[in-house]
Each structure stands twice: as C-alpha cells, then as structure tokens.
Amino acid sequence: MNVPPPPPYPPPRGSRKVVFAVVAGLLLAAAVAVNGLLFFGMAFAGDSCGTSAGTARFCDSSGAWMLVAMFGPTVTLAAAVITVVLGAVQVRRPWTALALGVLVYATGPALALFTVFG
Structure with a gap:
C-alpha cells in the first residue's frame, strides 16, 4: 500500500x-553598528573644516549641520523602532511595519552622509 504523504501545513503562528x-x-543590531560607525566618523569629520576638503554645509559656523550629521541617525533609529513596534502591535502588520521602519531609519544615515559629502 502506497500512502501519499500528508500535505504540508503552514507553520504554527x-x-x-x-x-x-x-x-x-x-x-x-546592524543599525546600531552603523550608527556607532557613523557617530565615530562624524566626531572626526569636522577636522577637515579648515581645509579645502570640508563642505560648506557641514563646516558652517553655527555647527547645526554637524549636529544633524552626528545625531540624525540616532533620532531616525528611535523613530524606526517606534514605527516597527506600533505597526506590529497596534496595526498587526509586522512585516509591513518592519519595511517601513527600515525606510525611516535609512533617511538618517543618508542625511548624515549627504551633509558631509554633499
């Protein structure tokens, strides 16, 4: 007697x-590592402000763009975590919330790199 195997069942919830x-x-964990590297790099990015290598936006006298470049990725990481948690718990769309959280986070490092390398 040949009995066919049972059909595959979806994994439990x-x-x-x-x-x-x-x-x-x-x-x-990857985002925290990227933030650490960016923070370390931004701490020394101002060293080129007295030379021709520094960008005008990053090396302005107020230092506001330097703060945006240094703390922007951390702020967007916090916003991304809040987005993922709220999306997973309140809306019950965890994978969509995770994708949205990745996009929210990606704006921070992109803004930091744009500020420095302009």
Whole structure:
C-alpha cells in the first residue's frame, strides 16, 4: 500500500512571531553598528573644516549641520523602532511595519552622509 504523504501545513503562528523577532533583532543590531560607525566618523569629520576638503554645509559656523550629521541617525533609529513596534502591535502588520521602519531609519544615515559629502 502506497500512502501519499500528508500535505504540508503552514507553520504554527508562534513560529512566525519568532522569525519576525529574530529578523527585527538582527536589523536592529546592524543599525546600531552603523550608527556607532557613523557617530565615530562624524566626531572626526569636522577636522577637515579648515581645509579645502570640508563642505560648506557641514563646516558652517553655527555647527547645526554637524549636529544633524552626528545625531540624525540616532533620532531616525528611535523613530524606526517606534514605527516597527506600533505597526506590529497596534496595526498587526509586522512585516509591513518592519519595511517601513527600515525606510525611516535609512533617511538618517543618508542625511548624515549627504551633509558631509554633499
């Protein structure tokens, strides 16, 4: 007697939450690492302001753009975490919220790099 194998069943709902938590945790760890590298780089980016290598936007006398470049990625990381948490808990669309959170976070490093390299 040849009995066909049972049809594949979707994974239990609990495992989807675990996969989401692992992916979100890995993305958060990568974002924290990128923020650390950017913060370290921005701490020394002002050294070129007295030379021709410094950009006019970054090296203005007020220092406002330097603060935007240094703290912008951290602010957008906090906004991205809030977006993901609210999207996953309130709206119950965790993967959409995660994608939106990645886009929200990406604006911070992009703004920092644009400010320095303009």
